Amino acid sequence: MTDNQPAPDGVLRLINGYWATGVVGAAAAHSLFTHLEDGADTAAKLADRAEIAERGAQTLLDGLVSVGLVELHEGRYRNTPEASAYLVEGKPTCLSSFATLKLKHMGGLAALPDVVRAGGPVKDPTTEVADNPHWEEIVPAIAAQSVPAATTAAEVLGLAEAGEISILDVGGGSGIYSAIWLEANPAARSTQLDWEPINVIARRLLAERGVADRFTTIDGDFHTTDFGTAKYDVALYSHIAHQEGPDGNVAVFARLRDALKPGGALVVCDYVVDDDRSGPAFPLIFAAEMLLKSKQGGTWRRSEYHDWLGKAGFKDVSFHSAPPATLVIAR
Structure with a gap:
């Protein structure tokens, strides 16, 4: 050498x-x-x-x-x-x-060379269905990842002092955001929209934390379930955008904009990459996970979130660090 x-x-x-x-x-x-x-x-x-x-x-x-x-x-x-x-x-x-x-x-990961050649999964992903028994294992396992971001979001939004607010958590999984936000604000109430088997897990976990009395669930698929109109002060879309394509994200953001009361805030949490795709490191490599497991997902750039949220009717968009994720807050 x-x-x-x-x-x-x-x-x-x-x-x-x-x-x-x-x-x-x-x-x-x-x-x-x-x-x-x-x-x-x-x-x-x-x-x-x-x-x-x-x-x-x-x-x-x-x-x-x-x-x-x-x-x-x-x-x-x-x-x-x-x-x-x-x-x-x-x-x-x-x-x-x-x-x-x-x-x-x-x-x-052994399938990654074939997936790269094809530009997506070479067989239909089997995990993203409501009745998959793996939810009982994976939903509690990934909850801890969201604790820092949920805590940061509560601080940025001033949720502890916000009084009687209503929260909508789309695809909320374990309900960890609702748990942390309801603990921070005893006057708040939260509604989670997710598949029925996942909502069962979330209700159990929030009962263990003593806040289940202010937590309700809607069983359904967020692609088709009505969010309502001007019902919520805060809406959450955490680690969902990376599974969706650009058009799908714009459509959901527009529906969430309609579901918010005037002055309400949308919180998006995900692995966001810089506009020149030079970093951060974790979101960049996470893109391989999306190539393996989703037909149109990816790790999206800040400029893309800004563009999509603008198209959905949001006027004010800000970015907040919650490593390895990024919080995007839109009003």
Whole structure:
């Protein structure tokens, strides 16, 4: 290797990126991050707490050090701040169940070369149907991802001081936005529109958080279900736009504009890319997920959201960072 030739380490790390998915998912499955947080700071202690082989514990620790989620100091292991915030069970932002879920998805990437050639799924996606049993697993697993964005949106909109407001959450999934917003504002009420099996999960989760008395659901498909006219102070469209094409998003935005009271606000949360498509990194690579799983979705640019919302009748559009997502607020 010549002095000016880069080492292959970075390329090899990316080629073998599935190792990282496997190590993080396996560690989450055995609650290693939780045990580390509770003081099990050696491979032997972790093996004992997690009831796994010490060799297995050491292998996972080595991998977690490699990917930057665990630190080693004088023979003792501990979570990095990032792992502590997002992978310790019981914390509201915990993504451990999502990490274990992703272990099941790795095989699907083998189809990506064919999907790229075709410009979309080579067979009909099977997950986006109401009666798919996978909702019971995936809906709670992804809820934690929305906690930071929901909290930021509540602050930007001043929801805690907004008084008796009505909220419409389109495709709300777990209901995590409604849960956080209703907790912040005891006078608010929220309605979620989603498929019936998903609404069942949301009602259960909001009951666990003690706000189910101000939460109602509408069973249906947002493409065809009526939103009403001038009924809501705030409408939410979170992580739906990336599944839809431009015309579909404009159509939904226009219907949401009609559903809002005068002066009402639409909150869109999604993985938004810069206009020149130079970043941010996570939304850029998430586009591959949409190519695999949707016929017309993608990660859309800021200028596209601005254009679509203008066509739908919104006059004021602002963007707010909620990494890795972006909040788009339109009035």
